Each structure stands twice: as structure tokens, then as C-alpha cells.
Amino acid sequence: MKLAGLTIASFFVSAAIYHVHSRSFFFLGHFQFYALFWCVWLAHAAGLLFYSVILWPKYLSPLRRLPEPTEGRSWWNGYGQRAFFGAKGEPVAQWNRSLRNDGIFRYLDVLNIERVAVTSPELVGQVLARIQDFEQSHNLFRLAMPILGPGIVLINGEEHKRQRKLLAPLLATKEIRKLDSIFWDKSLELLQKVTDVVSKTASATGFSEPICVDHYAGHVTLDGISKAALGVDFESLKNPDSAIVSNYRGVFEPTAIFRFIAVCKIFFPRWLSESIPLQRVKEAKRAIELIHNVCRTSATTKMRLNANKDLTTPDLISCLIRDRGVTDEEELVTHSMQMLGAGHETVGVGITWGVYEFCRQAQWQKDIRAEDAASKRLHVRVPALLAPVGQIGRMTAHDTVLHDQLIPKGTTIHVSIRSFNRNPVNWGADAGEFKPERWLRRDEVTGDLVYVPNGGALTKQALMTFIHGGRDCIGRVFARSEMLHVLATLIGRFEFVLTDLSYMDETTIPVSGAGFAYKPRDNIHVHARQISGW
Numbered sequence: 001m002k003l004a005g006l007t008i009a010s011f012f013v014s015a016a017i018y019h020v021h022s023r024s025f026f027f028l029g030h031f032q033f034y035a036l037f038w039c040v041w042l043a044h045a046a047g048l049l050f051y052s053v054i055l056w057p058k059y060l061s062p063l064r065r066l067p068e069p070t071e072g073r074s075w076w077n078g079y080g081q082r083a084f085f086g087a088k089g090e091p092v093a094q095w096n097r098s099l100r101n102d103g104i105f106r107y108l109d110v111l112n113i114e115r116v117a118v119t120s121p122e123l124v125g126q127v128l129a130r131i132q133d134f135e136q137s138h139n140l141f142r143l144a145m146p147i148l149g150p151g152i153v154l155i156n157g158e159e160h161k162r163q164r165k166l167l168a169p170l171l172a173t174k175e176i177r178k179l180d181s182i183f184w185d186k187s188l189e190l191l192q193k194v195t196d197v198v199s200k201t202a203s204a205t206g207f208s209e210p211i212c213v214d215h216y217a218g219h220v221t222l223d224g225i226s227k228a229a230l231g232v233d234f235e236s237l238k239n240p241d242s243a244i245v246s247n248y249r250g251v252f253e254p255t256a257i258f259r260f261i262a263v264c265k266i267f268f269p270r271w272l273s274e275s276i277p278l279q280r281v282k283e284a285k286r287a288i289e290l291i292h293n294v295c296r297t298s299a300t301t302k303m304r305l306n307a308n309k310d311l312t313t314p315d316l317i318s319c320l321i322r323d324r325g326v327t328d329e330e331e332l333v334t335h336s337m338q339m340l341g342a343g344h345e346t347v348g349v350g351i352t353w354g355v356y357e358f359c360r361q362a363q364w365q366k367d368i369r370a371e372d373a374a375s376k377r378l379h380v381r382v383p384a385l386l387a388p389v390g391q392i393g394r395m396t397a398h399d400t401v402l403h404d405q406l407i408p409k410g411t412t413i414h415v416s417i418r419s420f421n422r423n424p425v426n427w428g429a430d431a432g433e434f435k436p437e438r439w440l441r442r443d444e445v446t447g448d449l450v451y452v453p454n455g456g457a458l459t460k461q462a463l464m465t466f467i468h469g470g471r472d473c474i475g476r477v478f479a480r481s482e483m484l485h486v487l488a489t490l491i492g493r494f495e496f497v498l499t500d501l502s503y504m505d506e507t508t509i510p511v512s513g514a515g516f517a518y519k520p521r522d523n524i525h526v527h528a529r530q531i532s533g534w
């Protein structure tokens, strides 16, 4: 928009200057006019850049009085490099620990664009509750809309409300139970795959060659969500190299090119970013086309079946058609894409971190096999505690006030889930330590372990993994159930150890800054050994 405005303004200014000097209206055929136009355009662009990179953030913005980190900050690019390469949510978590603040601070991002980080339970609660003031990030919309369509995760306002009302009941506990058989089937298929690898590659100690957890977690969850949401099995466990699977999974590879393309999508028009001559761009386009076709075919087949009263499958799209009367094909494709987008990578990354955490805590692997109901409930919560989505963004829909601070329209607000889940205000002085045993208590009378639902949290909404408020994750029951099935079967049959023991220290694991999920950049590899008797 800014680029178009700049060009139009430069055109008229150059035309006016040219006319004053030459007294002619026929400037379009003259070389001098174009030379003048580019000079004016460049002068405008430099002025605009100076204003937005220096003048506004440093001398004019009402946000400049908020506390902010300054150590190691570039004078023109703020913490842009860190934001580009770093893991989502981690910088805000670190600044929240080191910077004196009242639950709200500012930091400068790429080209000194201002970001507001909100960290205290009260302010985070307000940002998540006031969804008309703090909308879904427009950058996320620009990035994901061409892939996922105008669906619930990306849109705002009345249409968001309508879609949420339509979809949320389909993901309630009662409905998710109907999908259990899908989760079991897929977990067993995965188990067989890993069993094959272990029996083929086991050494004298019984441990297998390195197994890439991300690979299997990504495939089992792609199959799970495609079957449960669309009623179509992508069969990625069976055929990981099929066109649809390899292209689609490639879209989520958190490489530097991924990030570069994402930035281009934010700053440049869609036609331009989509015509970048990179293999990755072509593959992504191909993957989206393939998936769209699958979603469309599935929707039309189901609508036909429904017309004959033959639609009996429990998947979400079938429920939308049969029980909620949705018959618009385009809308069904959008819902399918949103479910695939929201419910695949997130759960896959959750399972990866779950296996990682079990490797760090060998005793838990034994506990879970001991079938203690309370510790089982605790341990399957582990991936959720680790927060597969590190941070969310919101954008102010208009000038608004938060904590007596005026926040201009269009400002991006960041809530670091990583920071919130480990904030002493929420969990006490030992918040930084990963202690899932917070969720367990020994009953004084019976001596049994009892599961404590809120984990002894000091504030009501301390666990932010699925966030809270009017845009909280409607897929949380689905996610927990799928993770439970997959992890319980894996840990039940295998003992896992990390291949790289330096990774026992969580802080040594490089995490990708690309993509939506808080994903290990170089994957997690483990050795697996089959437990006798399982």
C-alpha cells in the first residue's frame, strides 16, 4: 500500500514539476520526465524510510516512553536479526527476566518497527479478551491467507465469531471421543514402523540406529488430522515420498529460505512474492494446489453422499455437512485447510518435544509403563507444558489504551507463551524449572498419587499453551487426545535415549525461528530399544 501511494505521489509531483518547467502536458514521451520521476521517487522513499526508521520510533511515537531493551540493538534495524533468526517467544522471555517492567514493554524489530510485549497475567488477559481491539495479526493473514483461505485462524470480526460458533462444538470432548479409533489406528501404524526400524537396525545393546523423531511425529499427525478432519488418509506413514506428502511437509521445513519468503510475502504484493524463482516457492505452490484438490474432492464426494443420506463418517467435514448443514464447497475447503494448518505441525512438534522430555527423564518412561493413572495423566500433558507454539501476535484495530498507555492503530502486540508458562508470577520462584510433578499430590489418607488439575498455579490462567479468551485453541482436546495415543503407545513399547547427549541440556538445542511452531531446528534424534514383554 505504502509503495503504491509513494509511486502515485511521486508521479504527480514529478508531473507538476515537469509542467512548471516545460509548460507541456505531454511529458510521458520524454526521457527527462522519467529521470525526474525516479529522483522524486527515491527522495520520497528516503524521506519515508528516515521517518519510519528514525524519527517515529525514536522521537515521536507515544510508545517510546515504555521500558525497552537496548543492549546490542542496531541503530537502524533494532533487534531485527534476532527476530529473524531467533526462536519465537524466547527474546521476549529473556527481556522479561532482565528488564524492569510493569508487564508491558516495547522493543524494536526489523527496520525499527515497534513491537509491544505484554507479559503480566492481567495485561495478557486483557489483550486476549478484547478481541475487537486486539485483532489477529494482519501479517499472519497476509502470510497464510493464500494457503489456508479466509478461515477461523486468520480472520476477525463477525465472520470469525460465526465460524467459531460453527466449528467449536465439533471439537468438544464428546465429539473427539468418536475420533479415538482414528488416533489408535494411526498410533499402531506408527508403532509398527518404528518396530521395523528397531528390529532391522538394533545393535548388541538392543538400541536402534538414530531415529528422527520429527519425521515420524510429522507423518503420524498429518495422517491423523487428514483422516479426522477431512476423512481422507494422506497415508504419509506408508508413503512418505508421495507427491502430496513430501511437498506439503516441505512447506513446514523451517529453513532460512522459508523465512526469506515469509518476509517477502509481508512486504511485497502476492503476485511478486509468488513469482520468486526459487524451488521452495514452486514446491509450496504445488503442495497447496494438491491439497486444495484433495479437500475439494472430499467435500463434493461427501455432499453427494449426504444428499443420498449415506454420509456416516465421523470426520469434521462430514459433521459440518451432515449435522451443521454447510453446503458451500468453497467454505468447506477453507475449513479443511484451516484444520490441516492448525492441527498438524502443532501436534507433531508437541510429540517431538514430548519424546525429547521423556529421554531427559528416564524414570518417567518407567512410570508411564507402570500404569499409575495419575502420573499417566501428568505425563501426557508434558508436550502441552512445553508449548509447541512459542508466541502469538495481535494487532491493534484502532488507537487503543492498555495499562494507561496509548497504543497506536496497527501496532503488533506479542504475547510470549514460553515466557508466560515459566513466569514466577504464575508459578512461584521455581517457575523456570521444568517440573511436571507440580501436577501431582500424594493423598494423605490413601497414599495414592492424585492429579492436580491446575498444577498449583498462582494465577487462574497460568498455562497459556492453548491461550485463553475469545480466540483460544478450539483444537486442544483433539491435540491432547492425539498426543496421548501416540506417546502412550510409543513409550509403552520402547525405551528411548537421545543420540546426542549434549541435548540433555534444553538450552543447547537450536530452535527454528521460522514457521508458527517452536520447532527444534536440527530435529531430535533418538535410539530406541524394544521393551521385553511389550
Ligand code: HEM
Pocket (backbone or CB within 6 Å): 152, 153, 154, 164, 171, 338, 339, 342, 343, 344, 346, 347, 350, 384, 387, 388, 389, 392, 393, 465, 466, 467, 470, 471, 472, 473, 474, 475, 476, 478, 479
Ligand atoms: C499441541 C497442539 C496445539 C497447540 C499448542 C495449539 C495452540 C494454539 C494457539 C496458541 C492458538 C492461538 C493462535 C492465535 O491466536 O494466534 C490456537 C488457535 C487455534 N487452534 Fe490450536 N493448537 C494445537 C492444536 C490444534 C488442533 C489439533 C486443532 C484442530 C483440530 C487446532 C485448531 C485451532 C484453531 C481453529 C484455532 C483458531 C481459534 C480462533 O482463532 O478462534 N489447534 N491453537
